[in-house]
Amino acid sequence: MVSSSDILQYIFSGITVGSIYAMVGLGFTMVYNSTSIINFAQGEFVMLGGLMGVTCAGALSEAGMPAHFAIPLAFVLAVGATTIVGMLMEKVAVEPTDHLTVFHYGGMAAIIYGLCRVLTDQSVPVALAVAVILTIGAYLLLKNKTIHSMKNPSVLQLIIITIAMSILLRGIAMFVFGKDAYFMKHFVTEDPINILGATLLPQTLLVVVVITLAAVLVGLFYAFTLTGKAMKACAFNRDTAKLMGINDRQMILLSFALAALVGAIAGFMVTPITLMDYDRGGMLALKGFGAAVLGGLGNGFGAVLAGFILGIIEGLGAGLISSGYKDAISLMVLLGVLFYKPSGLFGSTEAAKFKDF
Amino acid sequence: MGRGNFITLVIFGILVAVFPWIVTNPYYLRVINFAGIFGIICIGLSLLLGYAGQISIGQAGFFAIGAYTSGILTVHFGYPVWAGILVGIALNILVAIVVGIPTLKLRGHYLAMATLGIGEIIHIVAQADTEDFTDLIQAIGEKLGYNSDKLYSALEPYSALTGGPSGLPGIPPLGIGPWEVTTPTEWFYAIWVVAFIFMVLSLNLIHSRIGRALRAIHGNEEAARAMGVNTPRLKVGVFVLSAVMASVAGSLYAHYVSFISPGTFSIHESILVLVMVAVGGMMNVWGALVGAVIMSALPESLRFFHDYDILMYGLVLLLIMMFMPDGIVGQIQKVFKFSNSEKAG
Numbered sequence: 162m163v164s165s166s167d168i169l170q171y172i173f174s175g176i177t178v179g180s181i182y183a184m185v186g187l188g189f190t191m192v193y194n195s196t197s198i199i200n201f202a203q204g205e206f207v208m209l210g211g212l213m214g215v216t217c218a219g220a221l222s223e224a225g226m227p228a229h230f231a232i233p234l235a236f237v238l239a240v241g242a243t244t245i246v247g248m249l250m251e252k253v254a255v256e257p258t259d260h261l262t263v264f265h266y267g268g269m270a271a272i273i274y275g276l277c278r279v280l281t282d283q284s285v286p287v288a289l290a291v292a293v294i295l296t297i298g299a300y301l302l303l304k305n306k307t308i309h310s311m312k313n314p315s316v317l318q319l320i321i322i323t324i325a326m327s328i329l330l331r332g333i334a335m336f337v338f339g340k341d342a343y344f345m346k347h348f349v350t351e352d353p354i355n356i357l358g359a360t361l362l363p364q365t366l367l368v369v370v371v372i373t374l375a376a377v378l379v380g381l382f383y384a385f386t387l388t389g390k391a392m393k394a395c396a397f398n399r400d401t402a403k404l405m406g407i408n409d410r411q412m413i414l415l416s417f418a419l420a421a422l423v424g425a426i427a428g429f430m431v432t433p434i435t436l437m438d439y440d441r442g443g444m445l446a447l448k449g450f451g452a453a454v455l456g457g458l459g460n461g462f463g464a465v466l467a468g469f470i471l472g473i474i475e476g477l478g479a480g481l482i483s484s485g486y487k488d489a490i491s492l493m494v495l496l497g498v499l500f501y502k503p504s505g506l507f508g509s510t511e512a513a514k515f516k517d518f
Numbered sequence: 519m520g521r522g523n524f525i526t527l528v529i530f531g532i533l534v535a536v537f538p539w540i541v542t543n544p545y546y547l548r549v550i551n552f553a554g555i556f557g558i559i560c561i562g563l564s565l566l567l568g569y570a571g572q573i574s575i576g577q578a579g580f581f582a583i584g585a586y587t588s589g590i591l592t593v594h595f596g597y598p599v600w601a602g603i604l605v606g607i608a609l610n611i612l613v614a615i616v617v618g619i620p621t622l623k624l625r626g627h628y629l630a631m632a633t634l635g636i637g638e639i640i641h642i643v644a645q646a647d648t649e650d651f652t653d654l655i656q657a658i659g660e661k662l663g664y665n666s667d668k669l670y671s672a673l674e675p676y677s678a679l680t681g682g683p684s685g686l687p688g689i690p691p692l693g694i695g696p697w698e699v700t701t702p703t704e705w706f707y708a709i710w711v712v713a714f715i716f717m718v719l720s721l722n723l724i725h726s727r728i729g730r731a732l733r734a735i736h737g738n739e740e741a742a743r744a745m746g747v748n749t750p751r752l753k754v755g756v757f758v759l760s761a762v763m764a765s766v767a768g769s770l771y772a773h774y775v776s777f778i779s780p781g782t783f784s785i786h787e788s789i790l791v792l793v794m795v796a797v798g799g800m801m802n803v804w805g806a807l808v809g810a811v812i813m814s815a816l817p818e819s820l821r822f823f824h825d826y827d828i829l830m831y832g833l834v835l836l837l838i839m840m841f842m843p844d845g846i847v848g849q850i851q852k853v854f855k856f857s858n859s860e861k862a863g
Contacts, residue, residue: 199627254840272833279826310843317571318843320627321796324575325836328789332829443785447638450631486654489642492635499632500620 166358171480172473177365177434179472180372181207184427185449186456186464187376188420194396194459195416198319202250202327203424204446205334206243210425211437212334214239215343232348240425246330247421251414254322259312261303270296327442334439342438368430375426376465379419383461392416444488448475451495457505467506471495523721526804530717534710538703547702549814551774554709557810558767560794561716562760564806567795569724570756571736572622575788576633579640580610580761582783584768586644589686589778599692603769607762614761615754622753629757637788645683645780685779692773699773709770713807716763720803732756786828793835799845808847 185203192200217235222228252264270292277288314322349367353360383389394402395412403409428437452471456463474494479487498505541547559577566572587606591597597605613636621632692699692708699708723729734742735749743749772778790813798809813834817827842849 199630254836308841310841314843317573318839320573320630321792322836322839324789324792325832325839328828328832329836330832332826332832336826336829444638447631447634451635454628454631482654482658486642486646489639492639492642496617496632496635496639499628499635503620503624503628 164358167480168477169357169359171476173359173361173365173476174479175473175476176369176469177362177431177472178475179469180368181427181431181435181445181468182449182452182471183376183465183468184372184423185445186452186468187379187461188424189450189453190456190459190461190464191379191416191420191423193453194461195392195413196255196319197316198255198323199450200417200420201320201323201446202330202442203420203449204442204444205327205330206247206421206424206442207428207445208334208437208439208442209243209246209330210239210428211432211441212338212343212428212439213242213425214429215345215432215437216338218345228346236429239429240422243425243428244418244421247417247424248414250326250330250421251417254326255314255319255417256410256413257311257313259307259309261300261308266296266300269299327446331439331442338439340439342436343432344436345433347433362434364433368434371430372427375423376462379423380462388415448491448495451491451498454495454503455498455505457507460505460507463505463507520721520725523725527718527721531714534707534714537710538706542703544702547706550811551702551705551709553811553814554706554713555767555771555774556791556794556814557807558709558713558716558770559764559791560798560806560810561713561720561803562763563791564795564798564800564803565720565723565732566756566760567792568800568802568805569729569732569736570753572753572757573627573630573792574633574757574760575630575785575792576635576637576640577760577764577791578783578785578787579633579637580614580764581768581771581787582640582644582780583610583613584765585772585778585783586686586768587765588769588772589689592690592773593686593688598694599690599773600694603766606769607765610761610765611758614758618754618757619750622757623750633788634785637785641780641784644783683780685777687777689772689776689778691776692770705774709774712766712770716766717803717807724803728752728755789831789835793831793838795845796835796838796843797845799847799849799851801844802847802851805845805847809845812846 185207188203188206189200192198192203214235217238218231221231221235226234249264252262253268273295274288274292277283277291278285283291310318347362347364349363351362351364353362354366355361381389383393391402391407392412392415394405395407395409396416399409402412431437448471449468452468453464454467455471456465456467471491471494475487475491478490478494482490537550538547541550559581563574563577566574584603584606587609588599588602591602591605592599617632617636618629621629692705699705724732731742731747731752734745734747735752739749771782794809794813795806796809797805797812798807799805817830838845844852
């Protein structure tokens with residue numbers, strides 16, 4: 162017999178994952194609104210936030226820093242680094258350009274360096290030298306060449322590019338962090354709180370508070386700051402926004418930065434509860450997209466709400482039906498939403514049919 | 519089908535016919551055979567991606583259904599090989615219709631995510647111990663009030679169908695009656711003749727009214743609808759066709775390797791097929807085969823990548839999509855400016 166405290170328990174566990182889906186969904190929405198692209202790499206931002214957070218916190222603690230300084234500092238470092246990754250991604254692979262920029266050359270140098278080290282086992286200075294020399298050579302060869310393929314990338318092209326970036330980020334994470342799951346100690350006391358027969362981890366409460374705060378701040382940013390309003394204008398009609406003097410490229414860069422930011426926050430906060438490994442991003446992106454669609458693609462507030470709803474459904478499904486199949490259950494909910502109400506709970510059906518891709 | 523394509527087809531046919539006489543090394547043949555199997559999946563995906571402009575990241579799911587259906591029916595139920603293949607095709611048509619009809623009404627990224635989801639679900643089901651699955655059904659049935667003993671005995675024979683994570687061994691080789699396909703050379707012909715047939719089919723499709731309608735859809739969907747093109751039905755049709763091809767490839771694969779496990783049917787493979795089509799050139803069906811051969815031969819010669827193949831796929835896909843979005847065949851077409859080039863705008 163399933164008791165009401167069992168159900169409450171399932172709901173509590175669902176809230177934890179739901180908060181991640183909420184943030185991923187919010188990230189999807191922000192990028193989609195400004196570019197019409199579905200950023201398949203969204204889940205990797207969560208993964209990076211978690212893995213970098215563990216690494217930073219571990220390094221700081223080993224250096225002697227006490228936990229209540231180490232953790233917030235690690236938070237800032239990890240979230241900041243992931244945000245930079247998001248911005249680099251936009252600069253290298255998404256932003257239209259007709260020539261190779263300094264970011265492309267930087268990426269080229271990094272790839273050559275990596276290949277030298279991994280394939281031919283060169284030492285660090287040799288690999289660096291080879292990378293620098295080859296990159297300078299490439300620059301001299303290509304500096305006056307126009308690149309047509311990235312001048313006006315189609316949405317289809319960009320979506321596949323984000324798919325490629327998500328695989329790439331996953332591969333780099335596997336290379337750097339290995340395949341093991343990483344673990345962080347809870348930020349607060351580990352004693353569970355007892356509510357009506359169900360146990361609630363204080364960390365879960367912290368996660369929900371932080372994430373709700375982040376979502377609210379993002380909402381306020383969009384609604385009340387000039388930059389936020391500029392981003393909304395850009396999302397609404399890019400050409401008119403440009404005519405109004407808004408730098409659309411900066412706005413798009415900012416949307417990627419924000420998406421990476423919220424993803425990383427979620428990743429960092431939940432790692433103590435759910436652990437984190439290099440491979441999590443894919444499933445998170447899928448379910449986060451489900452949240453975004455369920456909330457009405459383009460509706461940030463809807464995405465956050467839908468994320469929690471999806472998480473609770475998953476928690477209940479895992480507890481009441483089968484925990485082995487819980488992923489399949491949430492995916493079927495996602496498919497159900499896609500099939501029967503693609504406009505989601507808060508969106509419009511017409512808007513679901515007419516955009517670039 | 520256009521003079522250029524016809525000539526290429528003839529050359530391709532001759533190549534297929536004489537290849538095993540030139541290359542007899544069984545290892546190379548094995549590589550080319552796998553390339554062919556993936557190539558068949560790629561032909562379907564190329565039609566979907568290049569002509570209907572829809573992304574599917576779930577072809578491995580259709581591949582899996584084809585493989586497991588052939589495997590289960592021949593191993594557990596003693597069906598003949600051709601029956602397994604046909605049932606696999608039928609099943610995949612059903613799944614493609616169920617997934618395609620609602621999502622293809624909308625924009626492309628919905629299909630991308632839906633196919634990702636379906637592929638994952640199929641992977642989870644294939645990987646889960648069927649015993650857990652029958653336990654699950656039993657548990658649900660009991661809750662609904664059915665007799666648990668009767669349920670158990672009814673479900674018992676199905677409790678080891680897919681073999682779960684350890685896979686399904688003992689699949690018989692391809693064959694009809696006394697005649698079986700066993701040697702690498704025989705398999706080469708079995709696989710590449712099928713690929714040839716699908717190429718002929720696809721090229722005819724592209725050069726027909728349907729093909730022109732598809733290109734119209736890819737160019738501008740609203741305009742195509744305004745011109746009377748039945749857009750939803752065509753998109754679903756191409757999607758189903760890609761599923762059928764993946765199904766046949768899956769059945770061939772199952773009979774070729776005689777042992778299938780869920781690890782071969784994950785999103786990894788769906789991405790690989792996407793990379794193959796992108797590398798070869800998604801606007802041209804030949805690109806599918808070119809990409810499949812390249813991406814199958816390359817890892818073999820770059821053995822030292824091991825685990826990092828996922829990183830290489832991501833990098834290759836990224837570089838191709840950024841700097842050579844028309845793929846290798848597309849670049850060659852641009853350079854030589856073939857008069858029959860299939861530029862869908």
